[in-house]
Amino acid sequence: MREIIGGAPRHQESRARRLVVFDVLIMEHNPGAIAGSPRSAIAAADTIGVPHSVLEDIYAMVIGMAFVVVGLVLLKAAGLVTGGVAGIALLASYLFPLPVGTIFTLVNIPFFLFAYFTMGPRFALKSTVASFGITFALAAMPQTFNVAFVNPLFAAFVGGTLCGMGVLALARHGAGVGGTGIFTLWLQRERGINAGITQVCIDATILLVSLTTIPAGRVAWSALSALAMSAMVVAWHRPGRYTGR
Structure with a gap:
């Protein structure tokens, strides 16, 4: 007896999945090749992804901020x-008698201005909310x-992993x-340079400077x-791997 999943034989479901993947590959090289195909709408929908709702954005931002704070x-x-x-x-908190959160906000101010003009007001607003949320x-x-x-x-x-998870959650929902x-996400969007690799280079510079302050x-x-x-x-912020927006 054939196994039935959702009312369709398993071999039919597998064939349908293969056809959708095949159509996506065709569209990448020749977008007009399968125009009008019954499967093209399904393939296009899978490629574009489904937008996040406002509630999902809020929840993700709260979780992302919590991860960063605990880290x-x-x-x-x-x-x-x-x-x-x-x-x-x-x-800076080891050098000056100021709370980490206060320094965090002060350092971020010029980057928020950069975000407003390069990433758009929506991204800048979300990032500002995230920054002040972390500070408080x-x-x-x-x-x-x-x-x-x-x-x-x-x-x-x-601690580092939690901070990374927080950054990732915020990035997936259009914030930083x-x-x-913000700078690394802009480079990835505009130049295709992986945000994580750019961040590694920046981090190496910060660590070299810290040698003058901590053991x-x-x-x-x-x-x-x-x-x-x-x-x-x-590992997880790669273009094309995640379809939610």
């Missing part, structure tokens, strides 16, 4: 830095979430955490955190 708390507790504007804010959440952390001790290895890997992330051992752990953060973006 920064872990890194700060271990005396580490990381990549991007978060790393700049952490590094960091200010509330001492009364909400306090880390008495954390192993540097755990802080570097988990500000700073270098070399902590810089090494910080390098792991920056790598963990960028790896999230390199």
Whole structure:
């Protein structure tokens, strides 16, 4: 007896999937080749993707900000830095008697202006909301979430990964955490340069500068955190892999 899935034989479903994939490949090289084909609408829909709803955007931004905040708390507790504007804010907090969140916002101001003119007002607005959300959440952390001790290895890997997941969640929903992330996303959109690779280069510069402020051992752990953060973006923020917008 043939297995039935959704009222259709399995071999028919597999054939239909192969035809849709075949049509997508044809469209990439010759968009007019299958115009009018019964399958073309399905293939085009799969290629374009389905837009996120406003509620999905809000939820993703809250989750993304939460990931970034918890990651920064872990890194700060271990005396580490990381990549991007978060790393700049952490590094500056060891030099000046200012909260990480305040420095985070101040560093972001010129990048938000850049985002407004290059990425559009919608992206700039979302990124500004995300930045201020992170700032306010960091200010509330001492009364909400306090880390008495954390192993540097755990802080570097988990903290960096959480920051990367937060950046990824925001990027998938048309926002950034500000700073270098906005610049790397712009380069990827306009020049096709992978955002994660660009971020690695920026992070390496930040880590070299941090050698003048924190011990070399902590810089090494910080390098792991920056790598963990960028790896999230390199692996999962690739054009064509994710169809939601």
